[in-house]
Amino acid sequence: MGPRKPGQREIKDSGEFAGQCGLTVQKVEDKEEVEIGYLFLRRFWGRGLATKVAWASRDYGFLTLGYERLVSLIDPENLAARRVAERVGLALEQEVDKWNKKVCVYAISKDETVP
Ligand SMILES: CC(C)(COP(=O)(O)OP(=O)(O)OC[C@H]1O[C@@H](n2cnc3c(N)ncnc32)[C@H](O)[C@@H]1OP(=O)(O)O)[C@@H](O)C(=O)NCCC(=O)NCCS
Numbered sequence: 283m284g285p286r287k288p289g290q291r292e293i294k295d296s297g298e299f300a301g302q303c304g305l306t307v308q309k310v311e312d313k314e315e316v317e318i319g320y321l322f323l324r325r326f327w328g329r330g331l332a333t334k335v336a337w338a339s340r341d342y343g344f345l346t347l348g349y350e351r352l353v354s355l356i357d358p359e360n361l362a363a364r365r366v367a368e369r370v371g372l373a374l375e376q377e378v379d380k381w382n383k384k385v386c387v388y389a390i391s392k393d394e395t396v397p
């Protein structure tokens with residue numbers, strides 16, 4: 283096993299690679315947005331891992347990197363990914379055309395998370 287890259291997650295007990303999550307710049311209708319993205323191997327789904335790391339990425343984006351707004355771009359049929367976005371506090375803003383298909387834009391701004 284090679285060195286762990288930033289944003290990758292391993293299961294602590296076994297050191298097994300489980301998936302990844304992180305922030306990436308995306309163009310949405312000619313505007314640059316910062317996206318929280320998440321992807322796990324199927325056998326690790328349903329344990330709350332995506333919610334946990336998406337939450338951490340959100341806080342890192344706002345509190346450490348100082349972004350004012352974060353988004354997630356999600357296939358409308360991907361109900362699990364939509365649920366993760368909602369649990370982390372993002373709200374459905376609009377649907378746009380991207381990657382030759384319709385994509386839901388979920389968004390949250392920093393001031394929505396600061397008490
Ligand atoms: C989307 C993905 C990251 C979710 O990972 P996960 O670790 O299983 O997510 P969590 O366990 O944190 O949460 C999943 C939530 O979706 C819900 N969910 C799962 N399958 C669902 C379905 N078919 N319909 C509705 N909700 C569903 C779960 O109940 C859970 O919500 P809850 O905690 O309120 O019960 C995972 O399915 C994945 O890697 N998919 C392939 C890559 C992908 O689609 N990435 C997102 C691209 S935008």
